[in-house]
Amino acid sequence: MLKIENLHAEIDGKEILKGLSLEVNAGEVHAIMGPNGAGKSTLAYVLGGRPGYEVTQGSVTFNGKDLMDLEPHERAAAGMFLGFQYPVEIPGVSNVQFLREALNSQRKARGEEPLTGGEFLKLAKEKAGLLKLDMEMLKRNVNVGFSGGEKKRNEMVQMGILDPAFAVLDETDSGLDIDALKVVGEGINAIMRKPDKAVLLITHYQRLLDYVQPDFVHILSAGRIVKTGGADLAKKLEDEGYDEVMAA
């Protein structure tokens, strides 16, 4: 589904990703862990096409297409979703309006009929229920006045509504209390644990991986993947720390 080869990327002339390669197939959940400054969020933003993140070398193909040829909104329509570490507040635009415009933009790009207001609300209600987010929150302006945990749950509600084939989740677990972590973990499983979907989970901690079992765990350090293993690698990291595991 996603194939990254020898990816080099920089911000403001500073190289952050230095030859990263990774392949994610349908039905798989990959976790990327790594110390601060390793390039985890940069990887997420490069995949999401954030302006200012420049790819200088290497390639990324998504379902056979060159991802770098697609604008951010075209990547979304092609089935990619980026869960933000810091979801953005948009005053004056309600969640419902935002998501309906987003979903119908994607549907239009794929040549599908737009959902009516009623159809959309039914879908939104179902996904908000899955993440235990009050429907009233969806009527409020996008992320405005939301707590850190509510913002992250809202990201997952958005993912549920947009129903992507591939999700890059950038530290979705940060800012969540123990109960919310469980809800979000189960939400990710319900939405994305399917044979035709895949997830790239970027995290600092092992705790989210208790709920979302990864098939592969990669350690990212200084812009490259330096070690790959199974779910047990995350546990080992939690016990021994990055220095120890990477030195081994």
Added chain:
Amino acid sequence: MTTMPTTRDEAWRYSDIAAVQKLGAAALDQWEEITLAAGETKRQCMIVGDEAPELHRIRIKAGEGARAELFVVIVGNDYARVEVETELATGAHFEFGGVTIGGGDAVREFVTRTTHDLPEATSNQVVRAVHWGEATGNFLGAINVGRGGQRTDAGQDFKALVLEKGATANAKPELEIFADDVKCAHGAAIGQMDEMARYYMASRGISPDLAKKLLVRAFIADALAALEDEGEAERLLEAALDVLDDAGDRIA
């Protein structure tokens, strides 16, 4: 006969004097008078602006406890000025919402003078300006509270969104207060499009053009928030957003 103003006159400081001269002195003498009897409510909504300079001068006299509401969007391609002088009797209220939007090199401006000479009158003015190209949006708002204007509550809020380098916004609040028990608030901010919000929208599948439209809509909607007639509010909003649509890809 009115003499022609110059930019040395405070209320014409940022105006396009050449355009005013084209209109001629006769236009300066034309005032639309709106009078509200005690307790009366009147609302006026206007879409102003075309291919030629326009000047609208409005004088509002609101009687005791009356409520005057004025909502204006300036959407034309040439100089447009809407000037409003309001006199409020005891307990009267003036609600003003204004939007200037557009590109080119035109000046679009609101100039208000609100007089609180009697007690307990209130006024609220919200103006939003969205400009690109080499356009200018102005809001000059004077609030005069006389000695008799005790317990006045007056507010002015101006925000401008400058979409391109080269566009300008000028805010000039002018508060003159001679009473001691008064609330007068004013705020002004000039900024650019929130690119992070735009990227966030793009990441969900919303095209840059649609994102821009949604953000501008949210921005100018503040000026029409007090307009309770939803149909009218929508009509004014759409007129403003049509200007943005027409500009299309020419602005980033």
